[in-house]
Amino acid sequence: MNKSKSGASIYLAVIFVILYAPIFYLVYYSFNSGGSMHGYEGFTLQYYGEVFQDARLLIIVLNTVIIALLSSAISTVLGVLGALAIRRVRSRRARNSLLSMNNVLIVSPDVIIGASFLILFTMAGIKLGFTSVLLSHIAFSVPIVVLMVLPKLQEMSPSLLDAARDLGANGWQVLTRVVVPFIKPGIFAGFFMALTYSLDDFAVTFFVTGNGFSTLSVEIYSRARQGISLSINALSTLIFLFTVLVVLGYYWLNRRSSKRLGMGVPK
Amino acid sequence: MSTEQTIIQFEQVTKRYDDGETVLKSVSFEIERGKFYTLLGPSGCGKTTILRLIAGFLEPSEGEIRFDGKVINRVPANERLVNTVFQDYALFPHLNVFENVAFGLRIKKLKQAAVEAKVLEALRFVNLKGYEKREITELSGGQRQRVAIARAIVNEPEVLLLDEPLSALDLKLRTEMQYELRELQRRLGITFIFVTHDQEEALAMSDEIFVMKEGTIQQSGTPTDIYDEPINRFVADFIGESNIVPGSMAEDYRVQFAGKTFECVDGGLRPNEPVEIVIRPEDLEITTPERGKLQVKVDTQLFRGVHYEIVGYDEAGNEWMVHSTKKVEVGERIGLDFDPEAIHVMRFGETEEEFDKRLLAYEEIGHDQ
Amino acid sequence: MTSRSRNVYLVPYLLWMALFIVVPIALILYDSFFDVEGQFTFGNYGKFLTPIYLRMTASSIWYALLITVFSLLVAYPAAYALTKMKHKQLWLLLLILPSWVNLLLKVYAFLGIFGTYGFVNGVLETLGIGRHQILFTDFSFVFVSVYIFIPFMILPIYNALEDLNPSLVFAARDLGASAWTTFRRVVFPLTLDGVKAGCQAVFIPALSLFMITRLVAGNRVITLGTAIEQHFLVTQDWGMGAAIAVFLILAMVVIMIVTGKRQKGGAR
Numbered sequence: 022m023n024k025s026k027s028g029a030s031i032y033l034a035v036i037f038v039i040l041y042a043p044i045f046y047l048v049y050y051s052f053n054s055g056g057s058m059h060g061y062e063g064f065t066l067q068y069y070g071e072v073f074q075d076a077r078l079l080i081i082v083l084n085t086v087i088i089a090l091l092s093s094a095i096s097t098v099l100g101v102l103g104a105l106a107i108r109r110v111r112s113r114r115a116r117n118s119l120l121s122m123n124n125v126l127i128v129s130p131d132v133i134i135g136a137s138f139l140i141l142f143t144m145a146g147i148k149l150g151f152t153s154v155l156l157s158h159i160a161f162s163v164p165i166v167v168l169m170v171l172p173k174l175q176e177m178s179p180s181l182l183d184a185a186r187d188l189g190a191n192g193w194q195v196l197t198r199v200v201v202p203f204i205k206p207g208i209f210a211g212f213f214m215a216l217t218y219s220l221d222d223f224a225v226t227f228f229v230t231g232n233g234f235s236t237l238s239v240e241i242y243s244r245a246r247q248g249i250s251l252s253i254n255a256l257s258t259l260i261f262l263f264t265v266l267v268v269l270g271y272y273w274l275n276r277r278s279s280k281r282l283g284m285g286v287p288k
Numbered sequence: 289m290s291t292e293q294t295i296i297q298f299e300q301v302t303k304r305y306d307d308g309e310t311v312l313k314s315v316s317f318e319i320e321r322g323k324f325y326t327l328l329g330p331s332g333c334g335k336t337t338i339l340r341l342i343a344g345f346l347e348p349s350e351g352e353i354r355f356d357g358k359v360i361n362r363v364p365a366n367e368r369l370v371n372t373v374f375q376d377y378a379l380f381p382h383l384n385v386f387e388n389v390a391f392g393l394r395i396k397k398l399k400q401a402a403v404e405a406k407v408l409e410a411l412r413f414v415n416l417k418g419y420e421k422r423e424i425t426e427l428s429g430g431q432r433q434r435v436a437i438a439r440a441i442v443n444e445p446e447v448l449l450l451d452e453p454l455s456a457l458d459l460k461l462r463t464e465m466q467y468e469l470r471e472l473q474r475r476l477g478i479t480f481i482f483v484t485h486d487q488e489e490a491l492a493m494s495d496e497i498f499v500m501k502e503g504t505i506q507q508s509g510t511p512t513d514i515y516d517e518p519i520n521r522f523v524a525d526f527i528g529e530s531n532i533v534p535g536s537m538a539e540d541y542r543v544q545f546a547g548k549t550f551e552c553v554d555g556g557l558r559p560n561e562p563v564e565i566v567i568r569p570e571d572l573e574i575t576t577p578e579r580g581k582l583q584v585k586v587d588t589q590l591f592r593g594v595h596y597e598i599v600g601y602d603e604a605g606n607e608w609m610v611h612s613t614k615k616v617e618v619g620e621r622i623g624l625d626f627d628p629e630a631i632h633v634m635r636f637g638e639t640e641e642e643f644d645k646r647l648l649a650y651e652e653i654g655h656d657q
Numbered sequence: 658m659t660s661r662s663r664n665v666y667l668v669p670y671l672l673w674m675a676l677f678i679v680v681p682i683a684l685i686l687y688d689s690f691f692d693v694e695g696q697f698t699f700g701n702y703g704k705f706l707t708p709i710y711l712r713m714t715a716s717s718i719w720y721a722l723l724i725t726v727f728s729l730l731v732a733y734p735a736a737y738a739l740t741k742m743k744h745k746q747l748w749l750l751l752l753i754l755p756s757w758v759n760l761l762l763k764v765y766a767f768l769g770i771f772g773t774y775g776f777v778n779g780v781l782e783t784l785g786i787g788r789h790q791i792l793f794t795d796f797s798f799v800f801v802s803v804y805i806f807i808p809f810m811i812l813p814i815y816n817a818l819e820d821l822n823p824s825l826v827f828a829a830r831d832l833g834a835s836a837w838t839t840f841r842r843v844v845f846p847l848t849l850d851g852v853k854a855g856c857q858a859v860f861i862p863a864l865s866l867f868m869i870t871r872l873v874a875g876n877r878v879i880t881l882g883t884a885i886e887q888h889f890l891v892t893q894d895w896g897m898g899a900a901i902a903v904f905l906i907l908a909m910v911v912i913m914i915v916t917g918k919r920q921k922g923g924a925r
Contacts, residue, residue: 029737033738033742040752040804043763043767044755046769047762057769058770059775060774099670099673102670103669103670103673105666123674125678128857128909130861132885133685134681136899137685140685141680141681144684160676163673180374181378183372183378184380185380186344186365187343188391189366189443190391198395199380202380217757224866241759241762246871246872253762257765260759261758268754272750
């Protein structure tokens with residue numbers, strides 16, 4: 022029993038090291054004054070300086086963040102509406118087909134989404150750039166939000182809605198005072214997932230972006246294709262730190278809100 | 289028909305679902321102000337459907353529902369003067385006790401001071417003073433129950449609907465809550481309509497019981513009426529324990545069963561009409577075979593705490609259940625004694641109206657004699 | 658429920674569905690019947706059936722299979738070990754966290770690790786094996802892909818293992834099954850849905866991810882994804898790219914049907 026347990030720990034530890042090694046490898050060499058990802062010569066912050074002086078890069082970061090925030094906000098609204106719609110559909114078959122349609126964009130390979138959106142935007146005469154990227158990000162984030170919100174909606178007993186109406190609430194009041202507060206964790210999770218999907222996306226953006234507009238992923242790709250440059254390492258370190266912060270922040274917020282449900286005070 | 293006292297009236301109300309299933313079949317009844325009503329029946333009998341029709345969560349397919357004389361078939365739930373206590377309480381998990389109770393008042397946009405006063409008053413009424421700041425998750429089942437009641441009564445409804453509110457509680461708490469609900473209804477003086485499948489609850493609390501089966505009301509009346517004079521086998525079986533045996537009416541006040549003729553108090557039937565006889569187990573008294581009106585052989589005996597439950601068979605093969613404080617031996621032959629009043633005669637297929645008419649008719653004859 | 662108020666929420670949602678699911682798929686299908694000059698043709702499909710494309714398709718499927726199998730071999734024991742740990746949730750979070758780091762950055766890291774003077778070659782040299790060309794080989798492509806996909810394989814398997822009623826394992830042991838038999842006859846069959854979900858989550862992207870091939874497998878077109886990207890963004894032959902995309906969609910549908918069936922039955 023004990024032996025198998027320590028065996029399990031060792032195996033997990035190995036996986037753990039393998040998963041993190043490349044990331045820390047990047048971070049480690051971002052401080053290498055030698056200028057390459059081998060042969061550590063000395064400590065330097067030179068590449069971080071480069072990152073912060075690179076106006077083009079900073080604009081791209083800004084673009085990425087704006088696209089992420091806007092697309093996840095809009096897709097959260099659409100996704101919540103979608104989840105409410107699915108929940109309202111009474112026929113089981115219609116609901117199931119809606120759900121499978123919903124999942125098409127989740128299981129579809131990025132290249133297909135990218136290529137088909139490229140055709141769509143070209144046909145519709147939408148200039149490739151900010152608008153096309155934003156629309157694509159909204160499009161592929163909606164089903165994720167739906168999937169995060171729907172379980173919460175299903176968890177909600179129908180008698181809660183009856184109770185609200187019984188106490189005099191009209192349709193809008195039922196939605197804003199009962200449904201939305203109840204599914205808030207799902208909405209929150211959906212927004213967060215949409216945010217990470219948007220920040221992470223490379224393939225779709227790569228297809229639908231035009232000259233002059235780029236996101237961080239696309240920029241990293243085009244730089245990486247030209248070979249190793251330690252400013253990418255510095256950038257990755259910053260992104261990694263940011264990711265960790267966002268994930269931890271998300272968990273903290275989640276913990277706090279679930280705690281509040283336990284023993285909080287009213288507003 | 290309807291009087292000053294009538295608050296809710298159902299007139300030939302039918303409820304059919306989209307899939308064609310009819311859950312309520314042309315039901316008519318009246319509910320009076322200030323009384324405690326119970327809709328009693330097995331699951332799927334339509335009792336909850338009636339509640340939901342009154343609350344406004346369902347619309348009738350046919351017929352009319354009137355509230356204070358006005359037809360309310362299409363009035364949405366949020367505009368009706370009734371409130372509901374739900375089976376699963378349906379308390380809002382994101383709000384604390386105070387805000388749950390205040391929900392309806394806030395919808396009505398009452399001033400904060402008024403909200404506070406009313407909420408505290410309602411919580412005091414259900415013995416939950418000091419629980420305002422608690423979260424729902426911190427409450428026990430019984431406390432949640434009280435919050436649900438407070439949340440409903442704080443809106444001062446004219447009718448309170450209770451949908452099996454005690455079913456999630458344990459036995460002891462359930463009995464306690466029966467007293468409390470009855471007491472609450474007296475203090476508030478409003479109409480309670482209580483749905484349950486538990487006949488003990490119904491008998492203990494109600495002014496009036498509607499016994500339901502398959503979308504129809506089988507019998508309505510006070511608990512004693514229904515217990516003493518069940519109209520058919522279903523009601524007799526559903527309310528309390530019963531011995532139901534086949535028999536026939538020799539003439540008025542003389543009934544035959546188990547191969548013998550007995551004196552009874554029923555009349556107004558055709559001579560030799562086949563009937564069913566009901567005798568409650570507690571109305572049978574154990575005596576010696578010689579002195580008993582019936583002789584049975586004891587088959588089983590269970591100790592139930594307050595009494596023994598004895599089951600035996602007479603010579604005709606009828607099963608008899610007896611509740612007695614006396615102990616007998618399995619296999620022993622015993623005699624059963626009972627009063628003429630203990631015998632209740634049921635006609636086959638007689639409706640409640642026909643029963644009432646017959647009762648009225650032969651009671652008059654009885655007085656004349 | 659009372660007044661059958663129409664489902665107004667459905668409007669924006671269906672609009673989104675039509676605009677970004679139905680229309681794009683229709684457009685892909687439509688485009689696959691046109692050549693570079695905009696003439697209607699079946700030629701793209703004809704070209705797809707030539708040995709060059711069939712070989713590429715076969716190799717793409719082969720790589721995807723390899724990647725899926727290796728990911729499974731690494732991930733199943735990891736997921737199993739995870740369920741035995743004390744702080745499961747923390748370990749799970751730690752194992753999933755890397756999947757939140759931008760994929761390109763992780764791939765980029767391997768440019769350094771597998772480089773001619775990189776970490777791995779350094780180790781090989783100290784071991785006396787000598788430097789090798791690792792980057793731009795099939796090995797680096799498969800290794801990096803497996804590395805990327807491991808968390809996606811661990812998660813569904815872990816969930817399936819967690820859902821498994823532990824008393825089933827005790828029951829099997831009680832009935833005389835050895836630890837291995839218990840695993841083979843009880844645990845594995847009952848977690849098959851998780852395995853299928855994991856394979857689905859790995860196999861389809863493995864067919865189509867083009868940036869991994871572009872970055873660590875050199876400029877060779879060895880997967881369907883790379884081929885689509887090539888046609889759309891390099892040679893501008895959208896019709897041919899769309900035809901390959903149609904094939905990829907069909908392959909995806911097949912995989913969904915194969916791996917999806919049991920999932921429904923197994924759902925609680």
